[in-house]
Amino acid sequence: MSDELVRMERINKFFGRVQALSDVTLAVRRKEIVGLLGDNGAGKSTLIKILSGALRADTGDIYLRGNRVDIRNTTDAMAYGIETIYQDSALVTELSIARNVFLGREPVKNPRWLNRLDQRLMSEVARESLRKAGITKEIPPTTPISALSGGERQAVAIARAMHFESDLIILDEPTNNLGVEETKGVLRFVRSARDSGHSCIFIAHNIYHVFQVVDRIIILRRGKKVADDIDPKRTTIEAVEELITGLEINKGV
Amino acid sequence: MHTEFHKGGVRRNSIRFLQSLISRPEFGPFVLLVLEIVVFTARSPAFISPGNISNLLAFTPELGMISLGMTLLMVSGEFDLSVGSVFGFAPIVMWTFYNTHTTSLEIGFLVAMLISAVIGFVNGWFVTKLKIPSFLVTLGMLLVVRGTALYITDGFPQRTWTSDSLLMRVIVGEFRLADLRIYTSLLWFIFFAIILGYVLAGSKAGNWILASGGNPEAARARGVRVTRTKMTLFILTALISAYAGITSSIRVSAANPNSGTGYELEVIAMVVIGGTALSGGRGTIVGTVLGVLILRMMRNGIVLIGVPGLAYNIFIGGIILGMMALHSWLERRHRTGT
Numbered sequence: 398m399s400d401e402l403v404r405m406e407r408i409n410k411f412f413g414r415v416q417a418l419s420d421v422t423l424a425v426r427r428k429e430i431v432g433l434l435g436d437n438g439a440g441k442s443t444l445i446k447i448l449s450g451a452l453r454a455d456t457g458d459i460y461l462r463g464n465r466v467d468i469r470n471t472t473d474a475m476a477y478g479i480e481t482i483y484q485d486s487a488l489v490t491e492l493s494i495a496r497n498v499f500l501g502r503e504p505v506k507n508p509r510w511l512n513r514l515d516q517r518l519m520s521e522v523a524r525e526s527l528r529k530a531g532i533t534k535e536i537p538p539t540t541p542i543s544a545l546s547g548g549e550r551q552a553v554a555i556a557r558a559m560h561f562e563s564d565l566i567i568l569d570e571p572t573n574n575l576g577v578e579e580t581k582g583v584l585r586f587v588r589s590a591r592d593s594g595h596s597c598i599f600i601a602h603n604i605y606h607v608f609q610v611v612d613r614i615i616i617l618r619r620g621k622k623v624a625d626d627i628d629p630k631r632t633t634i635e636a637v638e639e640l641i642t643g644l645e646i647n648k649g650v
Numbered sequence: 651m652h653t654e655f656h657k658g659g660v661r662r663n664s665i666r667f668l669q670s671l672i673s674r675p676e677f678g679p680f681v682l683l684v685l686e687i688v689v690f691t692a693r694s695p696a697f698i699s700p701g702n703i704s705n706l707l708a709f710t711p712e713l714g715m716i717s718l719g720m721t722l723l724m725v726s727g728e729f730d731l732s733v734g735s736v737f738g739f740a741p742i743v744m745w746t747f748y749n750t751h752t753t754s755l756e757i758g759f760l761v762a763m764l765i766s767a768v769i770g771f772v773n774g775w776f777v778t779k780l781k782i783p784s785f786l787v788t789l790g791m792l793l794v795v796r797g798t799a800l801y802i803t804d805g806f807p808q809r810t811w812t813s814d815s816l817l818m819r820v821i822v823g824e825f826r827l828a829d830l831r832i833y834t835s836l837l838w839f840i841f842f843a844i845i846l847g848y849v850l851a852g853s854k855a856g857n858w859i860l861a862s863g864g865n866p867e868a869a870r871a872r873g874v875r876v877t878r879t880k881m882t883l884f885i886l887t888a889l890i891s892a893y894a895g896i897t898s899s900i901r902v903s904a905a906n907p908n909s910g911t912g913y914e915l916e917v918i919a920m921v922v923i924g925g926t927a928l929s930g931g932r933g934t935i936v937g938t939v940l941g942v943l944i945l946r947m948m949r950n951g952i953v954l955i956g957v958p959g960l961a962y963n964i965f966i967g968g969i970i971l972g973m974m975a976l977h978s979w980l981e982r983r984h985r986t987g988t
Contacts, residue, residue: 470873472873487872489861490864491932501869512854513852
């Protein structure tokens with residue numbers, strides 16, 4: 398168990414009287430890409446929001462490298478090296494690329510009490526990390542996000558996650574609303590993340606995308622974990638679909 | 651950058667410079683302001699006489715200060731309708747304390763500012779914690795604060811001419827510059843504009859303000875303290891409105907419980923004419939300063955060139971509609987990526 402990066406143990410979450418998660422346990426090892434699948438309302442997003450600090454669990458513990466941690470908000474999660482990339486990229490469209498990459502963690506020039514943004518550093522880093530994220534087109538870092546395409550926006554979100562050296566990158570439906578080439582770019586990023594030492598949790602509706610990149614699949618259904626160690630190389634998509642919906646598709650055959 | 655280029659490079663550079671100038675959101679308001687000055691001066695040379703400029707610069711800083719605070723608040727996605735009543739209320743508090751011999755003028759000043767900060771805090775608390783739209787919260791606060799001012803004064807103005815202190819001269823002392831009569835309030839306005847302009851455009855806090863208005867959920871997810879940012883700006887706006895009101899009461903030698911009525915809308919108009927989005931996420935202090943000058947000069951110039959003063963609002967409304975159309979057109983052109 399020494400190569401375990403994150404463990405969420407017996408997580409419970411209620412919204413009013415609805416139990417969104419019941420006793421869910423999830424572990425991600427170092428350099429492992431885990432696919433998290435489930436139908437709408439299965440609890441995927443809730444589980445991920447708890448790990449990224451956007452929600453708090455009612456009961457249950459989170460361990461990071463074997464130590465119990467308390468993730469109270471998104472700032473805590475980022476400080477522990479957990480980055481989340483949401484489907485809508487979670488960017489501020491009015492702000493420039495550089496300002497988005499550093500949002501919430503802006504570098505400040507000396508003297509610190511002036512609180513002055515180091516705009517030159519921000520631009521340089523933004524340009525460099527966009528290139529690493531696979532954007533070959535020359536886009537000035539001062540361009541507002543509103544002028545970018547969906548794929549370029551996702552690349553900015555990915556560049557941000559890569560720059561801040563996060564150990565675990567959570568991708569919540571990153572390929573929604575993307576074109577074919579742009580989707581390929583995101584999948585390429587997920588594969589390369591493992592090589593550069595990151596772990597990933599990959600959530601997608603599109604099972605084919607998940608099958609292409611992950612090492613292991615976890616399935617949630619109605620707030621419970623129904624499968625934990627599905628190997629995409631030795632399972633069929635139909636079998637996974639059955640587990641997600643809980644219906645036997647091939648019944649009677 | 652303009653040296654050592656051959657001729658074509660210079661021209662290309664200057665064209666690019668011109669293009670970037672035109673694409674700035676402040677360009678429209680700037681053109682309008684220049685146009686206003688030219689037209690008014692041509693129709694009535696008295697417009698640029700020292701006497702008229704002095705008059706213009708006497709009152710402008712007071713509304714201008716409120717607009718500066720309002721700009722930051724509106725960029726963060728909120729606005730404050732109670733600024734006009736705080737403008738009237740704060741001097742009432744200060745002068746009531748002084749005239750009843752409860753405290754010295756200085757302590758009265760501090761108490762007035764403190765109470766105003768509490769008003770801003772309550773506005774911010776209702777908006778951020780109870781999640782009530784700022785329109786409703788600050789409308790309620792407008793009535794509460796105005797009502798309190800009327801109640802404690804029985805509707806009568808407070809005397810302010812009985813004293814002369816250093817504090818009063820620092821806030822709004824009078825001095826002459828060539829042929830102009832200038833109040834120190836103008837210097838304070840310029841000072842606040844520089845500070846807040848820097849905060850919005852060049853500081854980390856400014857990035858948080860812009861992000862809080864642009865996409866609060868995304869900002870929060872990145873660790874930006876959206877609630878604290880908005881709360882601070884509500885307090886700042888109330889404080890600067892109180893300060894402007896105190897300035898005004900000293901300058902005109904009266905603290906009237908009704909003063910500041912309707913200022914909230916004029917201030918919001920100034921801010922949006924300057925290019926700040928009512929929905930937040932976008933705006934500059936330079937634009938607001940232009941917006942302030944546009945509306946104040948319009949009020950002043952219209953009377954000078956003989957348009958009936960009662961027709962003033964027609965022009966103000968026209969300017970607001972025209973500028974909104976321009977801003978939305980620029981925004982759309984911007985979004986299509988040209």
